[in-house]
Amino acid sequence: MSGQRAVDLVFLWHHHQPDYRRPSDRRAQLPWVRLHAAKDYLDMALHLERHPGIRAGFNFVPSLVDQIEDAVAGAPDALFDLLARPTAELDPEERRELARRCRAAPRHALERWSAYRARIERVDRWIAGGFKSPGPSDLELLALSCWFLLAWIDPIFLADPEAARALEHADAFEPADRERLLGLHARLTAEVLPAYRRLAERGQIEISASPYCHPILPLLIDLRSARRARSGLVLPAESLAAPEDARRQIERALARHAEVFGARPAGMWPSEGSVSPEAAELVAGAGMRWIASDEGVLWASLPEGERRRERLYRPWQLATPAGDVTLFFRDRELSDRIGFVYARWEAQAAAADFMERLRRIGREHGRERPPLVAVILDGENCWEHYPDDGGPFLEALYGAIESAGDVRTLTPSAALAAHAPERLAHLHSGSWIDADFHIWIGHPEKNRAWELLVRTRRELVAAGPDAAPRAWEALDRAEGSDWFWWFGEDHYTADKALFDELFRDHLRAVYEALGRAAPRTLLAPIARPPAERHALAPIGWVHPVIDGRRTDFYEWHAAGRHGLADGGGSMHRERGLVRDLYHGFDGSGLYLRLDFSAPPPAEAGLVIELIEPRPARLLVPGLARGDLDVLAGGEEGAQPLPGARARLEEVLEIALPFAALRLQPCEEVAFVLHVIREGEILEDVPPGDVVRFVVPEASFDSELWSV
Secondary structure, three states: OOOOOOEEEEEEEEEOOOOOEOOOOOOEOOOHHHHHHHHHHHHHHHHHHOOOOOOEEEEEOHHHHHHHHHHHOOOOEHHHHHHHOOHHHOOHHHHHHHHHHOOOOOHHHHHHOHHHHHHHHHHHHHHHOOOOOOOOOHHHHHHHHHHHHHHOOOHHHOOOHHHHHHHHOOOOOOHHHHHHHHHHHHHHHHHHHHHHHHHHHOOOEEEEEOOOOOEOHHHHHOHHHHHOOOOOOOOOOOOOOOHHHHHHHHHHHHHHHHHHHOOOOOEEOOHHHOEOHHHHHHHHHOOOOEEEEEHHHHHHHOOHHHOOHHHHOOOEEEEEOOEEEEEEEEOHHHHHHHHHHHHHOOHHHHHHHHHHHHHHHHHHHOOOOOOEEEEEEEOOHHHHHOHHHHHHHHHHHHHHHHHOOOEEEOOHHHHHHHOOOEEEOOOOOEOOOOOOOOOOOOOHHHHHHHHHHHHHHHHHHHOOOOOOHHHHHHHHHHOEHHHHHHOOOOOOOOOHHHHHHHHHHHHHHHHHHOOOOOOHHHHOOOOOOHHHOOOEOOOOOOOOOOOOOOOOHHHOOOOEEEEOOOOOOOOOOOOOOEEEEEEEEOOOEEEEEEEEOOOOOOOOEEEEEEEEOOOEEEEEOOOOOEEOOOEEOOOOOOEEOOOOEEEEOOOEEEEEEOOOOOOOOOOEEEEEEEEEEOOEEEEEEOOOOOEEEEOOOOOHHHHHHHO
């Protein structure tokens, strides 16, 4: 384009899954490596291969590579082993487990196949009824299994003979269809690593690595580094400073990468973009030329007066005692628009928006050298929310870039050659989330996990330098970031108890490799069951003024509170829309207050879903500032709830009379909120849980104060 400034663009797609393998028998307890291999990893390479003018980086975690190779070799997998067995041979618990797992469907599959959606709805009713009604028949379980296997291949493979043949029998799947689909999954998984090697050999992509089992390097080096960004963070009672573990995770990763991809990588995405001066020194000492993190880390690294936007768009070189290393800092807005926003857009419009934002950066850069924009994000999970698994978006985006004369894509190493770095005098210690480490340390559950790890490591070190290598490998797996990600309240997964058990299994495996009995403390779960993960309960009456403002400190002081984070799922949004939920009451009604991380979209709405004692659904149809309606009833014919009031200004405050809700003293109430837009749920509040309270009697307030 005439008059347009050029923009250089670096994509870095990160591929990672936790190590799901149980130490005792190496059986994968969750199927996500195999499922993402067939649905995401392979087609990400093939989409790029269709656009030879595009260059990109892909980051593989070595423990993921190990699991892919295990899957190709036919290693055991809890779900895929069930899928391969005749349904008539499954016992009742196995049938329940198969039905539960086969409900997990990407959005595009439910939009494409109403028959699959209907089967999931029937299973949901069976589960909701406590498995008391007759469950799926053998043929129904077979059909559910086939739909599940079809859902977890990328749509570009639906024309492959195995999938096409199965779809011909969609009205009455046969056992042979399931066998063929399992074979298709195995074939696609086997093609993943060769596809990336092929692209790397031709120079179209650069493959980088992360530390072997995806640990948070700064925390391994010294847990106290977490306080650099959050001085008041509560640390575990046991201290840890193990730079030798961090070095081992790096060196093991580089050796494994060379074994799989033919050469050591030139760069590294540190797990979760987590960096510190000490971690940078270790990486530089290992010969890495570049690492990457989030723009928030850059801003925290620079003096306040130097935090100008154009400074993001260049590489930065840090001097360490072990040598220099260059850092890329990702553009958070562009990365998160792909990760969280464009899934709701039409593909061409999303690609056009991305290109316009790139060009705006070029126009506003104001320097002789073109800006270097780094877009770095998860390369697997976000596509579950896109139509057709993100294929149309990637094709539109790559096509738009390839045909543009003013945008050039580079691999990270090529970007180093094309852009002279600026010197970074100081590197902040932080990650891609909030430029700190609170996701992995500070919560009682997370700290408890660290304490168990530290004690186990102490026993291993005491065993001496000749301790079994298997013990150190088990410790490496326990040091992975994912266990700490799922502990605490930041993220929700129905498999939290399983992650808890796997973490403790890895620690027990250390003792077993040493020939010792594991301490009984490793038998007790770290995470509290969901029923025990309640937030603060109300401690007295509240009498808020429904004006959408924090009128005074004591207005909501006696209310219950849920501190919230991401609405659930494996990805972490930059900010959950709802930051805090308060709930309280007086003798006449229930009061809610929602504090938002950012102004909610005006076109969004709020559903208040009463679950107990009687189902009911209330709707706040819009979230524009001012007085808001609170409606009761179905979407058609909904009427204002008598006496209800709501107003949004700096916070959203809602008053709901008990009489209008037909709630009586001493009734137990459970409810959940949904932030919605265009009929879709954007966020559950609280994530993966419900709010519970008992309708108070008149004596409630005085009884609490007397206590």
